[in-house]
Amino acid sequence: VQLQASGGGLVRAGESLRLSCLVSGRTSSxxxxxxxxxxxxxxxxxxxxKWSGGSTNYEDSLKGRFTISRDSAKNTVYLQMNSxxxxxxxxxxxAADSRIILSSIRNPHxxxxxxxxxxxxxxx
Numbered sequence: 001v002q003l004q005a006s007g008g009g010l011v012r013a014g015e016s017l018r019l020s021c022l023v024s025g026r027t028s029s030x031x032x033x034x035x036x037x038x039x040x041x042x043x044x045x046x047x048x049x050k051w052s053g054g055s056t057n058y059e060d061s062l063k064g065r066f067t068i069s070r071d072s073a074k075n076t077v078y079l080q081m082n083s084x085x086x087x088x089x090x091x092x093x094x095a096a097d098s099r100i101i102l103s104s105i106r107n108p109h110x111x112x113x114x115x116x117x118x119x120x121x122x123x124x
Contacts, residue, residue, distance in 0.1 A: 001025045003032075003115030005094045010121045011084055019079040021094030021115055029096035029113075031105050032077040034068065036090035036120075045106040046092070049077055057105060084122045091117040 007019040023029060033048035047068040048057045056068050067080040077094060095111035104110040 001029060001096055001098075001113040003094050003096055003113055005092065005115040005118040008092060008118030008120045010123065013085055013122055013124050015084055015122075016080070016082045017084065017120060019081070019092055019094075019118060019120075021077040021079075023075045023077065023096060030098050031100050032070065032094060032096045033105055033111065034077075034079045034092060034094055035108055036088075036092045037117075038090040041090075043093070043108045044090075045108070047079060048105045057102075059106075081120070084120075086122045086124045089120060089122050091119050093117040 002024045004022045005019060007017060011017055021032060023032060029051050031048050031050055034046040035043045036046050037043045045059050046062060047066055049068045049070050054070060065083050070077045094115045096113045097111045100110050
C-alpha cells in the first residue's frame with residue numbers, strides 16, 4: 001500500500017485547507033487515518049475513516065472544524081480543515097492498515113503504512 005498526502009501550504013488564521021491522501025497498491029485498508037506532528041511534539045491523532053461504510057472518528061478538540069471523507073472511486077481520503085489556528089501548524093500524515101481495529105485507531109504505532117506528510121503552516 002502506498003499513501004501520498006498533498007494539499008498543505010501556508011494560510012492565515014481563520015482560513016481553510018483541504019488535504020488529500022491518495023491510497024494506491026493493495027487497497028484493502030480497513031481504516032485510513034490522519035495524524036499530525038508539530039515540531040518537538042509527539043504524533044497526534046486527528047481523524048479516521050473506515051473504508052467500508054465510511055464511519056468516522058475525530059479527536060474531540062477538532063470536531064466541528066475538521067471533516068474527514070473519502071472518495072472510493074478515486075481511492076482518496078480528504079481532510080477538510082476550517083477555521084484554522086496557529087496551533088494547527090504541523091506536518092499532516094496519512095496512515096492506513098488492513099488489520100487495525102477500532103480501539104487502536106488513535107495509536108500511531110498500530111499502522112503499517114504511512115504517507116510522506118504534507119506541511120500545514122497557519123500564521124496569526
